[in-house]
Each structure stands twice: as C-alpha cells, then as structure tokens.
Amino acid sequence: MKYLCLIYDEEAKWAKMTQDEGAKMNTEYGVFTGDIQKSGHLVGANRLQPSSTATTVRSRGGKVSTTDGPYAETKEQLAGYYLIEAKDLNDAVQVAARIPSAKYGAIEVRPIHAM
Amino acid sequence: MREIVDRIYRDDSRRVLATLIRLFGDFDIAEEALHDAFVAALERWPIEGVPVNPRTWLVSAGRFKAIDQLRRRAAFDERLPEIERQLTELTENEPVIAESGDIADDRLRLVFTCCHPALSTDAQVALTLHTIGGLTTEEIAHAFLVGAPTLAQRIVRAKNKIRDAKIPYEIPDANDLPERLDAVLATLYLIFNEGYSATFGATVTRADLCGEAIRLGHLLVELLPEPEAIGLLAMMLLHDSRRAARTNPLGELIVLDEQDRSLWNREQIREGQQLTERALRSRRVGPYAIQAAIAAVHSEAKSASETDWAQIVVLYDLLLNMNPSPVVELNRAAAVAMKDGPAHGLDLINALLARGELANYHLAHSARADLLRRLNRTAESLTAYATALELTTQEPERRFIERRMASLKH
Numbered sequence: 001m002k003y004l005c006l007i008y009d010e011e012a013k014w015a016k017m018t019q020d021e022g023a024k025m026n027t028e029y030g031v032f033t034g035d036i037q038k039s040g041h042l043v044g045a046n047r048l049q050p051s052s053t054a055t056t057v058r059s060r061g062g063k064v065s066t067t068d069g070p071y072a073e074t075k076e077q078l079a080g081y082y083l084i085e086a087k088d089l090n091d092a093v094q095v096a097a098r099i100p101s102a103k104y105g106a107i108e109v110r111p112i113h114a115m
Numbered sequence: 116m117r118e119i120v121d122r123i124y125r126d127d128s129r130r131v132l133a134t135l136i137r138l139f140g141d142f143d144i145a146e147e148a149l150h151d152a153f154v155a156a157l158e159r160w161p162i163e164g165v166p167v168n169p170r171t172w173l174v175s176a177g178r179f180k181a182i183d184q185l186r187r188r189a190a191f192d193e194r195l196p197e198i199e200r201q202l203t204e205l206t207e208n209e210p211v212i213a214e215s216g217d218i219a220d221d222r223l224r225l226v227f228t229c230c231h232p233a234l235s236t237d238a239q240v241a242l243t244l245h246t247i248g249g250l251t252t253e254e255i256a257h258a259f260l261v262g263a264p265t266l267a268q269r270i271v272r273a274k275n276k277i278r279d280a281k282i283p284y285e286i287p288d289a290n291d292l293p294e295r296l297d298a299v300l301a302t303l304y305l306i307f308n309e310g311y312s313a314t315f316g317a318t319v320t321r322a323d324l325c326g327e328a329i330r331l332g333h334l335l336v337e338l339l340p341e342p343e344a345i346g347l348l349a350m351m352l353l354h355d356s357r358r359a360a361r362t363n364p365l366g367e368l369i370v371l372d373e374q375d376r377s378l379w380n381r382e383q384i385r386e387g388q389q390l391t392e393r394a395l396r397s398r399r400v401g402p403y404a405i406q407a408a409i410a411a412v413h414s415e416a417k418s419a420s421e422t423d424w425a426q427i428v429v430l431y432d433l434l435l436n437m438n439p440s441p442v443v444e445l446n447r448a449a450a451v452a453m454k455d456g457p458a459h460g461l462d463l464i465n466a467l468l469a470r471g472e473l474a475n476y477h478l479a480h481s482a483r484a485d486l487l488r489r490l491n492r493t494a495e496s497l498t499a500y501a502t503a504l505e506l507t508t509q510e511p512e513r514r515f516i517e518r519r520m521a522s523l524k525h
Contacts (some may be wrong), residue, residue: 002279088283089233090291111280 003092008076009105011050012016014077030046041095047080076105129249129254131173142274149179182434224284230298233284238273243268243302278469298418300347302329307351325355342397346404349390353410356383368515372419384414405434424454441472445479457486477506
C-alpha cells in the first residue's frame with residue numbers, strides 16, 4: 001500500500017538557518033532517504049521550491065485563471081514529500097515519524113487511492 | 116429455536132464479528148456476513164440441531180456467505196481487483212477459528228483498531244460501542260447527546276478510514292502499547308458506564324455490557340498489567356458488585372445509602388479490592404486507581420453512615436488534582452455532605468451550579484434536591500427535583516425522582 005507523506009514546515013525558519021544548520025539538515029535527510037531505500041519503503045521523494053514560487057491554476061468554463069502563490073496560505077507550507085510503500089498505516093506512521101522535518105514541522109500521511 | 120438463536124446473538128455476535136473482521140479486513144463485509152450467518156442459523160439449526168460450538172459454526176457460515184457475496188459482487192463492482200484479492204485471501208488461507216485464544220485476541224485486536232489514535236476520539240468511542248458493544252446508533256447518539264444521523268456518519272467515516280488508510284487489525288507491539296492503552300481504557304470505561312447506567316430503555320443496568328467491559332478489562336490486564344488497566348478493572352468490578360442491590364424487583368433505582376448491602380457480590384468485591392491494592396502499590400497511581408479506591412472504601416462499609424467519608428473526601432481531592440472535572444466536584448460535594456453535614460455539601464453544589472457547567476446535568480439537581488430534603492427545606496427540594504425530572508431521560512431515574520417527590524408531598 002502506498003502513502004504520500006507531505007512535509008509541512010515553516011519556510012521562515014528554513015530561511016533563517018545558518019549554513020551549518022542547513023548542511024546538517026541535508027545530511028539528516030540523506031541518511032533518512034538512504035535508510036528507507038534500504039528498507040524498501042522509498043518509492044519517490046522531492047523537495048519543493050519555496051511557496052513564493054507557487055502558482056495556483058483554475059479552469060472554469062474553459063477560462064484558465066492563474067494566481068500567484070500557494071492554494072492555501074498557512075503558517076506552515078508544503079516543503080516536499082516522500083512517496084512510500086508501507087505495510088499499513090502503523091508502518092507508514094513509523095516511517096513518517098523519522099522524516100527529519102517531523103521534529104520541527106508536521107507530516108501529513110495520506111493513503112494513495114488505488115486506481 | 117428463535118430464543119436460542121437470539122440468546123446466542125446477544126452473547127456471541129460481537130465475538131463472531133471480531134473474527135470475521137480479521138478474516139475479511141473490512142468492517143462492512145464482516146457485518147453483512149454476520150447478518151447472513153445468523154439468517155442461515157435460523158434456517159438450518161431447526162433441522163440440523165444447534166451445533167456443538169455455535170460460535171465456530173457462525174464464523175465459518177459467515178465466511179462462506181461473504182465469499183458468495185464477493186463473487187456475486189465481483190460481476191458488477193468496479194473495484195474488481197480489490198474484491199478478487201479479498202476472495203483469494205479468503206479461499207486460500209484457511210482461517211484459524213479455533214476456540215482458544217485466537218477468538219479472544221480478535222476482540223482485543225478489534226478494541227485496539229477501534230481505538231486507533233488515527234481516528235478522532237468521538238469516532239473511537241462510537242465505533243467501539245457500535246462494533247464491540249453492539250449498541251445501535253440511536254443508543255450511542257443518545258448517550259453522547261448528538262443526533263443519530265451525525266453519529267451514523269461518524270461510524271461510516273471511521274470504517275472508511277480504517278479501510279482506506281489501512282489501519283491494521285492488530286494488537287500493538289510492546290513499544291506502542293502503553294501509549295495506545297489510554298484510549299482503550301477511556302473507551303472501556305464508557306462501555307461500562309453505558310451498561311451501568313443505560314441511557315435508553317427501561318432498565319438501569321445492561322449486565323451484558325458491564326460484563327463485556329469487565330471481560331475485556333480482564334483480558335487487558337492479562338496482556339498489559341499496567342496500573343491504570345488494573346485500576347479500571349478494579350473500579351468496574353467494585354461498581355458492578357452492587358448491581359443486584361441497585362434496583363428492586365420492579366426495576367426501580369435504589370441509591371447507595373439505601374441499598375441492601377447483603378446483596379452486594381462478595382466475590383467481585385474481593386477481586387476488586389485486591390486489584391485496587393495492586394494498582395495502588397505500583398506507585399504510579401492514576402485516576403482509575405483512585406476511583407477504584409473510592410469504590411473500595413464504600414465496599415468495606417457496613418452502611419452509609421459507617422463509611423469512612425473523610426477518606427473518600429481525601430481521595431476525591433487527589434482525583435480533582437489529577438483530573439479537574441465538575442462531575443468529580445459534584446461527587447466530592449456529596450461526600451462532604453456525608454462527612455460534615457448537608458448544609459456544607461449544599462454550599463458546594465450551589466457554587467458549582469452557579470458556574471453553569473452542570474446546569475443541564477440531572478444528577479447535579481437531584482443531588483441538590485436530596486440535600487435540601489435532608490435539611491427539611493421541602494418546597495425548594497421539590498423545585499430542584501422537578502428540574503432534575505425535566506433533565507433526566509432514564510426511565511428508572513424518572514421513577515426514582517417521582518417517588519421522592521411523592522414522599523415529600525405527604
């Protein structure tokens with residue numbers, strides 16, 4: 001069963017990180033990603049550009065409108081995701097809890113709809 | 116035959132359901148299979164006789180019925196691959212339906228699944244009462260003062276989440292167990308209370324629900340002898356020990372200080388007291404152990420007047436310290452009234468009611484009425500009883516208040 005782990009964190013915090021802190025975070029992510037690759041959980045993962053680069057698109061009656069910014073303005077922003085393969089929700093939650101950002105922000109775990 | 120099947124439904128349908136859910140991994144299919152299994156029992160048992168082990172018979176009948184259902188559905192349903200997977204699992208894996216620990220474990224699996232932290236508390240409670248307690252959505256809705264459609268929707272959503280997010284049907288491992296236990300205890304306590312002071316219908320207690328909560332409590336203590344699990348079980352036993360004394364043959368409610376204590380179940384009291392001591396000795400004393408201790412003090416007393424009320428007030432103080440709640444304050448006020456006199460208790464209850472939280476709680480008004488009665492303030496007492504009467508929905512409570520009012524008018 002596949003789950004998408006959506007990483008929410010405060011971009012403002014990330015922006016204030018020193019170079020050392022940033023490097024340390026990158027290392028943590030590298031180790032974590034390697035670990036879940038080995039354990040067979042990893043399907044895919046990406047870090048996103050900050051929400052200031054987001055564009056929201058709608059199509060209504062054939063007319064496309066685009067607006068600057070993310071779909072919802074919130075205190076914490078979508079920063080990236082892991083797509084994982086897990087036995088069940090407990091297994092997925094255990095993986096999500098180890099995502100380095102879980103210590104600072106929050107991870108939303110969503111099952112993938114089987115087509 | 117109808118009666119035999121009804122009795123088995125009452126006693127065993129939840130156990131059968133728990134096992135069917137494990138076999139199908141789907142609450143709805145399991146519920147349908149349970150229903151079909153009992154229909155089959157009504158058809159076949161009159162001819163073939165009641166099987167030696169009805170529960171195993173029902174599980175296996177339910178399994179075959181579900182396979183039929185799934186095959187029929189597979190012809191129409193677009194979720195074909197999922198159904199086929201379920202079918203293969205069902206037909207290939209011969210299920211373990213031994214009479215031993217497995218079926219008991221299924222019930223515990225069901226408890227932990229229904230109380231999974233990924234479900235909201237409301238959903239946990241509703242689902243547990245519905246699937247394990249076997250209460251109807253109306254009964255649960257009534258107990259929690261929400262509309263029946265809202266509650267039905269809550270249950271549907273919870274089942275869908277269990278299925279779609281794949282919440283596992285398992286007993287958590289040792290690491291997660293303590294953390295998962297709290298939710299389970301809260302839910303068991305609610306089931307017990309539902310049985311102890313049934314919110315619907317004409318009888319005060321529903322022994323099967325209390326017995327069920329106690330049985331699951333025993334199972335939990337065996338699996339995880341945590342002080343609070345022990346404390347909860349002790350409290351349930353000590354409260355349940357008074358069951359026979361709580362109502363007269365007409366089903367009318369008898370309050371603690373007027374109960375015939377010789378009717379109390381000594382065996383449950385002995386076990387409850389031992390468990391209370393065990394929980395208190397752990398030195399990790401929680402709210403359930405304290406409440407068990409309060410019930411244990413009552414269980415030791417020959418009469419209401421010979422009760423160690425000072426100790427009960429101290430225990431309520433401890434409980435309030437851990438767990439501030441207006442209902443606990445109300446109980447403490449009643450104990451203070453016994454220790455220091457009704458006027459002291461009345462002051463506390465008046466102050467509590469003035470805060471507004473308990474304004475619609477019938478027991479606050481009937482407790483106040485009782486103290487006014489003891490102070491011979493008859494007119495005020497009658498007014499307070501009338502308020503309590505308006506607020507209560509339990510038939511035995513109503514009759515009890517009406518009796519009190521009638522005796523005051525003479």
